[in-house]
Amino acid sequence: MTIIPIYNYLIVPNATMFFQTDRFQSLTGVKPKENDDVMLIVMKEQQSWDELNEDSFYPIGLSGTVTEVHDEGYAVIRTHDRVNINAIKVFGMYKIELNISRRYDTDEMDPEEENQRLSKLKAAILEYASEFQWGVIARNYIVKWQSVADVAAALAMWISGTDDDKYAVLAEDSQVKRTKMLESMIYEYVEMARLSNEAQNAQKKDTEKLYRKAAIQKQMDYLQKELDEMDPDNVSDVRKFELKINDSGMNETAEKEARKVLNRLKQEGQNSAESGMLYDYLDFVTGLSWTKEKSDEIDLEEAEKVLDEDHFGLKKVKERIIQQIAVMNLQKKQSGSILLFAGAPGTGKTSIGRSIAESLHREYVRVSLGGVRDEADIRGHRRTYIGAMPGRIMDGIHKSGVSNPVMVLDEVDKLSVSFNGDPASALLEVLDPEQNSTFTDHYMNVPYDLSDVLFICTANTLDTIPEPLLNRMEVIDFPGYTATDKLQIARRHLIPKAMESTGISPDRLEITEEALESIIADYTAESGVRGLKKRLDTLCRVAAVEIVRGSDEKVVVEASQLRDYLDMKPIIHDHILAKKRPGIVTGLAWTRAGGEILFIETLFTKGEGKTIITGQLGDVMKESVQLAVSLVKSMFPDKSELFRGNDLHIHVPSGAVPKDGPSAGITLTTAIASLVMDKAVSPEFAMTGEITLRGAVTPIGGLNEKLMAAQRSGITTVFIPAENEPDLRDVDAEIKEKLEIIPVRRIAEVLLKCGLISSEVEKAAV
């Protein structure tokens, strides 16, 4: 008897199994011989002969007989009964001794039932086999199976499962149970085979389809290219857009939408009503940059140089910008906090934005928000509208041609709310780093990533910027320029630029120092340098005419010629002096254009004690006037007659920002006091400060701007609230030098200095 040790193989009693001759030999050391009895024993784990011992085997084996040996290299074994292995001894290579006894089944399968099960099983296998060409051959073979055990033995090689599972079949004493176990193993196998076959087929189909598609596409591209080359002027729009979409690097959603619109364009043809709209859309989205730009490390020193080259002064602003660049370098980001440049017109807010772009080697784009009332201005119109357009933000991105421009949002203080939605909240979304990576313009209808855009906002005043928007931004003040600053800016930047743009070479025109000073002092009245720039441009144009007329000499502009050259009257600061009359006092206000001086005028007219206010009205101003009137009445009790028999008319010029209203308090009081005392106050005295009912002077805003305005308007002395003294630190030394600045705590101090009350009265006043 030949003993065959096997591992992890399904062996079934009373079945026909096949064995490769070679394998038989390697397991037993002998060739299979017809009619030889064999004994199959099962290893617990895969072991080689020299490792085997009595514990290596499971206690149940299977007896059988070699029934056929074929020249083709296989033998057929008919298995019989299961046996108990009572004892086992391993002597060495191929030498095992067994003591065995037959192991009986505890029950028997009803032949009728087994037949039914067998035919079902065969049917399932036949159905599966029919899907293959080999199924025809297999069929002859399948029909010959006579028992479930035969089927299992035939498929044993492919049946998966653990070594334990397979031995469990052999160890099962109930024939009924064993048959069912085999049956389910076979069904499982057929199902698995079918599935994996399906999956393979599906995969094959998919790949075939892909190959086919790619091949067709290549052919088409090739042919189209040939056509395009033959007739380069006539590459169709559709084709052009198709190429652009292919190359654009759009995100998935955008590409899908673009292809959808492209298909519509194809179907509509060139001349339909809608095709123009479709064309514009494709032109827009394919014109956008859809790829992320690389972020370069920015050399701080070089950036500083660029900023200094383009702009004079603005030290704090430049410092803050350099900080921002440093942070962006560290974070390896292309954007950061949103800066809000706040200051009067012409102070360089927009133009420094351009320099920032230059110092970062990035594109610059300016988006004006002035007068934007409609949410659609920011976010675009839906394409269902006739004449729909993208919003200003995406339009700016389109203009810049990149995905990471420096975008200056100009005049955010001039956004207004209307019934067409709130543009500020749309802008909030644009600026919110949490949301702006998927900003969806209504017109585009697909998200665009704005997270690399460096936003800079500008505003003249913070008062009108909605709180949530303001909270998002970091305010940087542009305080305006002193006369000396302006002189430098003109010499270094404005004059050379103006000459260059008019084509005047440097040696043909000279503007004398006196002339330049006079332009700044007499022909402009501003915080910024816009007016100055205009005047200088005018001078260059006039000089250009002289040069072209043939003057060989250098054109020299003297102060005395300005009136002619500029063709305008000087803004005479002497007009201040004309204001020297009782009841008129110079105040300082803070307007959108920076600081300004203004004259508060008061007058008694016959009447019955009413107070009339004209000019800047509004609740704040009315309250200030009431306060001032009461204060004067209490300070000058002997003048109460005047108030009874007359109406008091007060005129406050409009123009200041509403929040600045109360700061006219001390000016109003002084003006009324001057009126009741019938004594003029020098118009070269200017003042700003809130008052309380008891005559205390309380602090105000915009001190820097107000002092600058005072200085350039020819004021000599300024009264400011004592509590504003610390703010003087930020005021330019030049201004402090030229003005006498008097901090005051009480209105009485002002009145004393203005000569309206005596020092006794001043002392007596609370």
Ligand code: ADP
């Ligand atoms: P804003 O945006 O504050 O209204 P702009 O940026 O438009 O002001 O500036 C107006 C003009 O003045 C520009 O031509 C600008 O180059 C010039 N300018 C402003 N400030 C400076 C400065 N500090 N140095 C050089 N030129 C300046």
